[in-house]
Amino acid sequence: MTAPAAYRVSHLDALEAESIFVMREVVAEMERPVLLFSGGKDSIVMLRLAQKAFAPASIPFPVMHVDTGHNFPEVLEYRDQRVTELGLQLIVASVPEALSNGLVRESADGMRNRIQTPVLLDAVEKHRFDALFGGARRDEEKARAKERVFSFRDEFGQWDPKNQRPELWSLYNGRHHPGESIRVFPLSNWTELDVWHYIARERIPLPSIYYAHEREVIEREGMLYAVNEFIRPRAGEERFKAQVRYRTVGDASCTAAVRSDADTVEKVIEEVAATRITERGATRGDDRVSEAAMEDRKREGYF
Amino acid sequence: MSVDTAAPADSVLPEGRPMDLLRFATAGSVDDGKSTLIGRLLYDTKSLFTDQLAAVEAVSAARGDEYTNLALLTDGLRAEREQGITIDVAYRYFATPRRKFIIADTPGHIQYTRNMVTGASTADLALILVDARKGLVEQSRRHAFLCSLLRVPHLVLCVNKMDLVDWSQEVFERIADEFTAFATKLDAPDLSVVPISALRGDNIVSRSENMPWYEGPSLLHHLERVHIASDRNLVDVRFPVQYVIRPQSTTVTDYRGYAGQVASGVLKPGDEVMALPSGFTSRIAAVETADGPVDEAFPPMSVTVRLADEIDISRGDMICRPNNAPAVTQDVEAMVCWMDESRPLQVGGKYAIKHTTRSARAIVRGLHYRLDINTLHRDESATELKLNEIGRVRLRTTVPLLADEYRRNRTTGGFVIIDETTNRTVAAGMIVDTA
C-alpha cells in the first residue's frame, strides 16, 4: 500500500459516506421508507447513493413521484427508464387525479406547487410510509438551511421549525407514533457544485434538459420560460429562440431555464462555479411569492 | 433521453492532495455577533449569491437598519427575523481554494442551548464569540464548557465588536487572559484567540489595519490551515454494524456483508477481528464498496466488511480487534446535558438510549452531581437535571453497550437519551467511565 500515512478522503467522498450512512440507518430502523424521485438531479444523485448503500443487493424501498401533471417529457422518459433499469417499484401520486376526485382544487395562479402537498400527504397515508427520502439540500434556501437530517413530521405532515429535535453526532432519532413520519435528507450537506462534481465523477446520466440546448422561450418577470402546453405567451410577450439549460427541474409551469452554452458536465461545473445567483433564485417562480414562501410551504408538509 | 458524461477529476489542491472538509460551529452569548460573523465571512470570501444579498439588503432597508444586516443571511426563519435572534442552527457552506467548510451557526440564547449542542456535536472547531464591551458572561462560559464537554478539538476565541472599544489591545488581552484561565480548567485541547469586528470585517479574511498590535493570522487564515487530519482516531478499530447486506438474488448467492461507517481505526483484508458482544473471532475476507474492494478502510468511510467465517453478527454489534476492544458493559458513567423542558431527568427514570447503531433501554441509577457552569462547582445534593443542566449520572442498560470513553472516541463514547412516551431526544450523553 502506498501513502497510507495520509488516510485522507476528499470532501466528496466524505459527503458520499455520510449520505450512505444516513440511508442505511433509515432502512435499518424505519418500517416503510420511500424515496421521492422527481427525475431532478438531486433525486437522481440520491438514487445513485441508494444503489451504492445496499450493493450488491438492490434498493430495498420503492420510489414515489409526485406528478403535478406539468412535466417535461424528457424527465418523465428518464424517470421511467431509470425505474425499469433498476427494477424499482414506482408509485405515482398524481395531482391531476387528485384534482378530478376533488382532493385538491386548482389554485388561482395555476401553480401546482402548493397543491402538491395534500397529494403527497395522501399518498403517504395510503401507503403508510414512515420515512420519506427527499433530495433537498441545505444550501438551496434559508429555511432548508435550518432543517435536520431526520426531520420529524406530525400526523398532519407539518414541520415545526421552532421545535425540532436535537440531532447529535450521527445518532438520528427516527422514533415516531403511528401516523407521524420522518423526512430524511441524505444530501443535506451537499452544495449544487458538489452535486455536479459527483455527477461528473460517477458519470451519472441526466435528463437532457440539464444541458444547453436551443428552445423557444418567453421572458417573464426576468426569467426565461419555455413555450409549451403550460406556458403560452401573454399579450406583449415575445417568443424567441435561445440557448438555455435547466438548473432545477420542477413543475414545468413554474420552472425557468437559464441562458447557457454548457452542453457538457465539465462546462456545467464551470458555469455553476462562476454563477452569482442561487439555483432557486434563478429558476423558481414559486419561491418569489414572499420572503418566507419556502418556510410556509414546508410547515404545511411540502418536501 | 439522457446524456452520458465524461469524468473529470475530483477537486484537488495544487499539491495533489484531495481538498478536505472542515466543519465549524459558532458559539457564545446572544447578540455577541455570531451570525454577523458568518455573514461577513461569506460576504468577504465572495461566497454569497447576488439574489441572497439583494434579499437581505431589501429586508434590512425595509426595517430601517442603518447598514445591511448580514446576520439575516443565516437567520432565515420568520420568527428569527422578527425577534432578531437565532433560534435554530443554520448550516452554510463555502469553499476557498484550500478547503471546503461546513458552518453551523448556532443560537446564543439559553433557551435554545440544545440547538447549539446539535451544531457543535459534529464540529472540528468552534468559534467562541465574546462581546468586547461585556467580556465573558455566563453564556460564554456555558458554551465554552459545552464545547469542551463535546470535545470539539479546536477552539478559537473571537473577541468581537473591537470597533466599539476603540480597538483596545488592553481590553482584548484582559478578555483573552480571563478566557484562557477558564479554558485551562476545561482542558480545552487547542485554543487560539483573535480580536475581530464582525460588522466591519476586521481580522476576518485579512489582517486589520485598525489593530496593528495584533500579530496573529486573520480568522480565515487560521480556518484554512488548522491541522485536523490527526484529530481522527486511527488506532482503535471500531466498526459498528449498521445493516447486514444479504441479496435475495439468483445472480449473487451466499453473500453476507456487514455494512457500516468506520468509527475509528483502519480495517484491512486479512486482519484478525473480533465481533462483539459475542466475542467470536474471524478474519476480514474483504472490505468492499459499491465501486469494488478496497485495500483499507478508515474514518469516515462507509463500507461493507465480509468475514472469512460465518458468525452471527447483526445490527448493533461491533467489529473490533481481539487485543483492542471497547468495554462490553451494562453500566456506564456519563456526563449528560439535559435538553427537555417538560420533564427533568430523575433518578430512577427509564428512557430509551441510542448508542452507535445500538438501541437499548436505560435506567438512571444515580446522579452524582450537577455542575455549576460558572464556577464548575459540583452540587452533589442535586436530585434532578432540568433543561440545559449538566451532570454526571450512572446508567444501567437492558443490553450491554459496546463503549469507549468519549474522550478517546467521539463515536463509541457518545449517546442520546430518548423519552419513550414523547419520542423526543431529551439528552446528550458522553461516557466518562465504562467500569
Ligand SMILES: Nc1nc2c(ncn2[C@@H]2O[C@H](COP(=O)(O)OP(=O)(O)OP(=O)(O)O)[C@@H](O)[C@H]2O)c(=O)[nH]1
Ligand atoms: N459594532 C458592532 N456591532 C456588531 C458586531 N458584530 C455584530 N454586531 C451587532 O450585534 C447585534 C447582534 O448580532 P448577531 O450577529 O445577530 O448576534 P448573534 O450572536 O448571532 O445572536 P444570537 O444568534 O441570537 O445568539 C447586531 O445588531 C449586529 O449588527 C461588531 O463587530 N461591531
Ligand SMILES: [Mg+2]
Ligand atoms: Mg445568531
